[in-house]
Amino acid sequence: MTIPNFAGQKLKSMIERVERLEAEKAAIADDIREIYKEAKSHGFDTKIMRKAVLRRKLTAAQREEESALLDLYLSALEAMPAQQTAQAAE
Numbered sequence: 001m002t003i004p005n006f007a008g009q010k011l012k013s014m015i016e017r018v019e020r021l022e023a024e025k026a027a028i029a030d031d032i033r034e035i036y037k038e039a040k041s042h043g044f045d046t047k048i049m050r051k052a053v054l055r056r057k058l059t060a061a062q063r064e065e066e067s068a069l070l071d072l073y074l075s076a077l078e079a080m081p082a083q084q085t086a087q088a089a090e
Contacts, residue, residue: 003011036046055063 036049039049040046055066058066
């Protein structure tokens, strides 16, 4: 099956745009890793920083819902005997 010249050029253009964006995305990911590496060298806990970044993206209502669900799950786990919890993990 052959693609008409115009469609082929359009397809090539779109693929090249995706490739450029993928390269930019990789460069940005490298920059972010460097920031976390710098933060770690200053004594910051990068795991907590990542959680803070994720939570800041949420609305207040979404954060409240997430916290409520986490509390619910944790209290359900605490109500289970330790042996049941270990078996559930298997």
